[in-house]
Amino acid sequence: MLTTVEKDVAQTRLQAAVEEMCLTLRRASRSLYVRDAADFACAVADLSGRFVAYPQDVGVSGFVGLDLTPAIEAATADGPLAPGDVVLTNDPYLSGGLSTHLPDVHAIAPYFDGDELVGYGWAFVHVSDVGGRVPSSVSVLNDSVFAEGLRVPPLRYVRAGTVVPEVEAILAANSRTPEANRGDLHAMLAALDTGRRRVGELTDALGPAGLADVGRFAREQSAARARTALRTLADGTYRFEDFLDNDGVSDVPLRVVVTATVDDGTVHLDLTGTDPQVEAALNMVTFGRAHSWVVTRLFAIVGTLDPAVPLNGGLMDVIGFTAPAGTLLNATGTAATGVRHATTSRVNDVVSGALVQAAPEVLPAASSGLVVPVVFAAADGSRVDVVEPMVGGTGAGTARTAPTAATRASPTCRTTPWRPSRRTSPCACCATPCAPTRAAPGAGAAGAASSSSSRRSPTARCSRAASSACAFAPGDSRAARRVR
């Protein structure tokens, strides 16, 4: 029986371990997605398949609530995992919702104490390309998962410490960027090795059951803190809806509806009424369960009210979820999922719209809702520069949540300095103004807060208006002209 201090100290060490895993992965990778966009993460799970420790400051935060169990079950149907095995998968359907679109390749390594399985290391990377209809594999116009590239069911990529050559060959043959992918996969393996060493140190000190004890403790601690934070929301049932403009194929807007029930520090999200799944890549696979990627706004509320809450699977213990099969948030069959972030971003906004009624001082109004990657491409396709993610502003809020030109849609992305983009693109950036203040009616305290300031504050919806102010002058960077 471990003491509280032992479990607490072990939790702190695991926290360092998962961050070290991330830094190992980042160091060993050279893809832009990993290094610049930080589109990766690592964590350690115990035998429950849920995370004991998850990185706080590096990588993607939204996967803290993933459950590895369905993917592990799928991979072990024909026999248990052995030391040195690593499972790989990228398919939302075949991994039981572990992956959310095909470019996210997930790796799971079983960790042993001697012969005894004690837990798992986990890593994922958004790789550059997994084949399919378009370069980078992601297009809203993909009409089924088969158009989106190679589907990898949970299978052994590494067996007893050796990469399975047949698997590697299939992966390489199905990507436009095989070398970069291989680098990313091997970076994940390096990270999983780091995790194995650290978990080994933990079980050496605390015994084979140590990780389970620490896992239970860590999740109970975070769940209790999450519950305390969510008790700030007034009990009740709140409804809100919003739309995606269209599905890219037709002009029909897509409805996203949530009925949020707050009950004594727990929140149930019922997405019933949301539109059916579409023949475009806007679907999200959840199997009707609370999926980490769909409930990130609730994590954000908890993190706002309790900034020091340790991130682990316990955060999911206060969250319930319903979404009927065949709808946007519980897609079935072979629906395409590449641009699922557009849909979940709208879920964030409707969750905010619902819960702002329960805690107006905590939640800001809806933000601009999307991030537009600005891409300059030569007409002949010889050159493509992803200049920067152009962001909208934050939603209005109370004085504490004054709107800014930054975004919450993708808090970790950042703009690029003007000069490199001017240098690498045949294009000059002539102006980067904030749009004037536009406090929407009903923003209430927010509008008042920003307009009562004697300054012209940066605005509720503020964008870097690069596209409207820049001229594209192919072939000559000096010839750029301002459009007036």
Added chain:
Amino acid sequence: MASPLPRHRWRIGIDVGGTFTDLVAVPGDGTSWSLADAITHKVPSTPHDPSEGVETGLAQLLARGIDVADVAAVSHGTTIGLNAILQGRVARAALVTSHGHRDVLQIARARMPRSFDLHATPARPIVPREHVLEVEHRFTAGGDAVGPEVADAELARLVARLEAVAPEVVAVSLVGGYAARDAEQRLAARLEAALDLPVTSAAAVWPEAGEYERTTLALLDAQITPLMTAYFTALRERLARLGVDARVYITTSNGGSVSIGSAMRRPVQTVLSGPAGGVSAAATAWPGTDMVTLDMGGTSSDIGVLRGGRPVLTTTATVGQHPLMTPVVEVSAIGAGGGSVVRGDRSGARPVLRVGPASVGAVPGPAAYDAGGTEPALTDAYVHAGVIDPHTFLGGTFPLRADLATQALARVADDLEHDGPRTEVADRPDGADRAGGAAHQADGVADAAFRVASAGMAARLRTVLAAHGEVPEQYTFVAFGGAGGTHAALLADEVGVGRIVVPAAAGTFCALGAAIAPVRRDVARTVRTTLADDTLDALTAVCAELEAEVLGWLRTQEVDATGTVTLSADLRYAGQPTTLEVVLAERSTGDTGSEPPRVAVDATLRRFAEQHERVHGFVDHAATVRAETVRASVTVRLGDVRPGSVGGTFVKTGARDVRYDGTPRAATVHALVPHGGEASVAGPAVVEKADTTVLVPVGWTATSDDGGNLHLVRDRAETEG
């Protein structure tokens, strides 16, 4: 100190802290010397006018036997600029930028500080939007002006608009200005003449691409210019009053120092010099060693990393929330300090013990200070656990109350067990009497406090090193600050470090850093070119230009000794988002002259590959390598510290029980003496020095050298057993 001090030329280092102003005098005639030759002095700081404390301290130090005529140099570290920025006590500034870019400070990098925080807000713009004015003047990335120079009529309009803002200082930062320094400086000079105010050109301060960072740097520089000018002027006057006509240097954030004139012209280079001082001191005292400095003070512990004896610099440091793009010594806070509050945290399902981040502060201080504080601090745990002797703390000048420490810690145990599930730290034997029960409770809290504090510090230490691709095991801790020596071995055990140095002047180590910081200047130029044979001439030309610039600067610094010019470049594989700084060429200032610096493509690519392999774990021989920024630095070392040889000895002064890992142990207590004692001490032991208490746990052996430094080494058998 009855005997007269040996006749030397002296170099005096001064570090102004929040509580104390520390002074250290070291032999300053360029010869090698031992740390034992250093003379240290401490006086209270005078926050209303820090130069007053400096004058008092210097007068007292001189009175200890230093002839004012023998003072060769005074080197001063100050956090005045930093504090002014953090507290917002800066000059009212206006910014002039190119048309269309007025919101450069609002937009920044459009990045949120935290993911899961709906209330997170980006840095407040360094100056409000209405203080930002646009002018129709900009440059291409190649430095060519777009359109004509600002006409007199437009300048007059600009001046009128600026006057309406009523600034005290102005910064100019134009699009492309980094590539057109002369033109931007010309505009700044015209504005300065018209406004009769200090006007800072961003391109003059740091001509590197990155508009938000460069503009911010220029504004920070402008904002602290009046304050720093006034301070440096007052300092000069006070030194003159004492008859000190020595050269005056100011330490800088890159771990070096510059003449006071240079510091006045570009004060922003001094803002992070305080924490850099300890790292510089380690670099000079133990060259060539892989070290982590552990500065454990009252509120936090800070670490710096030295790889092969060279401080690791960063170009992504921040001041408050503002980026500082110039290279500065990387110093990271890793957790608790001696004053960190030990408390029960009941926010989760079970109460847990936490150490920090809150601090009891200097007033009331830890409960043991008997100044009214009831919250226990980590220092109280040291006192209760017998690590710190209440009667000999700070050489016995500051008696502590162990009973108050014990009571305060016992109250935390009550809090941990109160109505929640029972926690083990509160276990106590049945029938224990009340006082015994309190002592027992306090034991549990102190045990837990050490473990929790060490685990938290270790976690941050590991991630700081992991970011550089390093693990702690090969490093030596250099532990200073009030509690550095006390906690260093506990942290070392947690992370697997096997060697610790507690320097002789542990309590004044940053001042020592000021005294021995080399004279140093960094410059940089954005180049953005491939690194290949056909670009070599252009690259060499930039190198020659930068070398000439730092050498020209060096001639203004009144330094006689020869130094080193290092030319380096930030290199990356094409398409890679991050760069590595790779040395292009290095030579003595004495060897510079008619020959331009020699840059070899092959050797540079080889060095890049080696570094890339180490930091990133792979090499790509086929990929194009690009140079983004070329850097030059000139460094002149002002004498060497002689490595201490084994020679110091220990005398046993007592014995007491200590507990630092949950088990009470009988420890011996020792003091350092130059001769005649034991050559080494095996743990469990405590070595008491005038300015700090050093814990030597079981499995560690302490030795000392003739420089007065303490060396702790973990016994091999113990690590394996």
